[in-house]
Amino acid sequence: MFEGWARDLLILIPAFNEELALGSTIDSIREIHTQYPILVVDDGSTDSTTYIARSRGAEVLTLPRHLGLGGAVQTGYKLAFEEEFEYVIRMDADGQHPPEKLGELLEALRRSDSEVVIGSRFVGQLWAAQEGIRGVGTRLFRFLLRPILGRWVYDPTSGFIGVNRKALAVFAAAFPLEYPEIEMLVVLQRTTFRFQEIPCQMRPRSAGSSTLTPKASFYYMVHVMLGFLMNVLRVPAFWTKRDKSA
Amino acid sequence: MTRFSTVVMVLGCLLALVILRAIRKESVRVEYSLVWLTVVIVFVGLVLSDGFMQWLAGLVGLGDMPTLILLLALVLVVLVSFHYAKILSRLRDDNIALVQRVAILQLRIQDLEKRSSR
Numbered sequence: 224m225f226e227g228w229a230r231d232l233l234i235l236i237p238a239f240n241e242e243l244a245l246g247s248t249i250d251s252i253r254e255i256h257t258q259y260p261i262l263v264v265d266d267g268s269t270d271s272t273t274y275i276a277r278s279r280g281a282e283v284l285t286l287p288r289h290l291g292l293g294g295a296v297q298t299g300y301k302l303a304f305e306e307e308f309e310y311v312i313r314m315d316a317d318g319q320h321p322p323e324k325l326g327e328l329l330e331a332l333r334r335s336d337s338e339v340v341i342g343s344r345f346v347g348q349l350w351a352a353q354e355g356i357r358g359v360g361t362r363l364f365r366f367l368l369r370p371i372l373g374r375w376v377y378d379p380t381s382g383f384i385g386v387n388r389k390a391l392a393v394f395a396a397a398f399p400l401e402y403p404e405i406e407m408l409v410v411l412q413r414t415t416f417r418f419q420e421i422p423c424q425m426r427p428r429s430a431g432s433s434t435l436t437p438k439a440s441f442y443y444m445v446h447v448m449l450g451f452l453m454n455v456l457r458v459p460a461f462w463t464k465r466d467k468s469a
Numbered sequence: 470m471t472r473f474s475t476v477v478m479v480l481g482c483l484l485a486l487v488i489l490r491a492i493r494k495e496s497v498r499v500e501y502s503l504v505w506l507t508v509v510i511v512f513v514g515l516v517l518s519d520g521f522m523q524w525l526a527g528l529v530g531l532g533d534m535p536t537l538i539l540l541l542a543l544v545l546v547v548l549v550s551f552h553y554a555k556i557l558s559r560l561r562d563d564n565i566a567l568v569q570r571v572a573i574l575q576l577r578i579q580d581l582e583k584r585s586s587r
Contacts, residue, residue: 224576224580264572283576284572284573284576285575285576286569287575288568290565294569297569298569298572298573301573302576
């Protein structure tokens with residue numbers, strides 16, 4: 224497994240029924256980055272996601288049951304940790320995350336003292352967000368996270384996330400299983416990890432449609448709010464002294 | 470003993486029989502049936518202790534015993550349901566960890582097979 228690849232950066236792509244978009248996503252990454260292995264975690268797809276990923280030369284970890292995004296990402300983190308990778312950058316299978324920014328995220332992980340870097344669509348833009356209910360969620364969580372983290376996080380729902388080995392060890396052991404991005408930020412605060420946002424221009428989906436329907440978006444908000452609240456109750460720094468440098 | 474108490478006792482005994490039969494047929498594990506058996510024993514015990522139930526009914530402001538028994542039944546069912554919600558959550562976590570481990574091991578086996586066939 225990962226024979227011949229340096230244990231430096233692993234590109235992790237969780238995928239569920241992404242046969243239409245995954246091929247071009249892997250191709251666009253490979254056009255720029257040939258030196259890093261790609262791991263696709265197929266979250267129990269019923270289409271040809273696994274076949275397409277393998278045919279493009281990616282390593283494929285096929286989950287025998289559908290676990291949801293957090294479960295799929297955590298499986299990738301577990302394997303990456305066991306295989307002793309230094310860094311993992313997670314990208315969406317639908318091609319929305321720009322591969323040309325991957326190097327910048329990796330450099331930020333290498334050079335800064337942040338354990339986590341986030342590719343962010345809205346750095347420095349307090350009121351900017353996506354359209355519709357997703358934008359409402361982004362703004363809401365931005366303001367909810369402010370007092371917890373002691374600083375602004377402009378794109379709390381971004382899935383373009385890089386972690387170093389220290390964060391990998393924590394997330395391999397415990398990771399929010401559904402809609403993990405926001406809860407992960409609270410976990411970061413609990414573990415006193417640092418993060419930074421790198422400005423990114425995301426692309427539209429290359430194919431297929433998002434699983435986040437209005438009904439699913441509403442469930443997402445309620446679910447994340449509850450998980451968020453539970454995580455906040457576990458953050459000792461929130462009740463006592465906060466590390467302002469974090 | 471009132472007719473209502475008798476009915477509750479008979480129902481309690483029937484439930485205990487159903488649980489014991491399920492244990493014997495191994496369709497329910499002993500550790501999970503213990504909660505229900507405890508509920509039945511506590512319930513029948515409460516129904517039999519008429520004086521205590523009258524005192525308790527007065528304490529919570531309920532005029533008659535049947536209402537108190539229904540209230541207690543509701544509280545016990547809610548508690549037992551919550552207990553099982555906790556068990557289900559733990560089982561789901563275990564299940565997710567197992568699925569993840571199976572997937573990783575499967576990939577490692579495929580990798581070993583690929584190497585050995587070279």
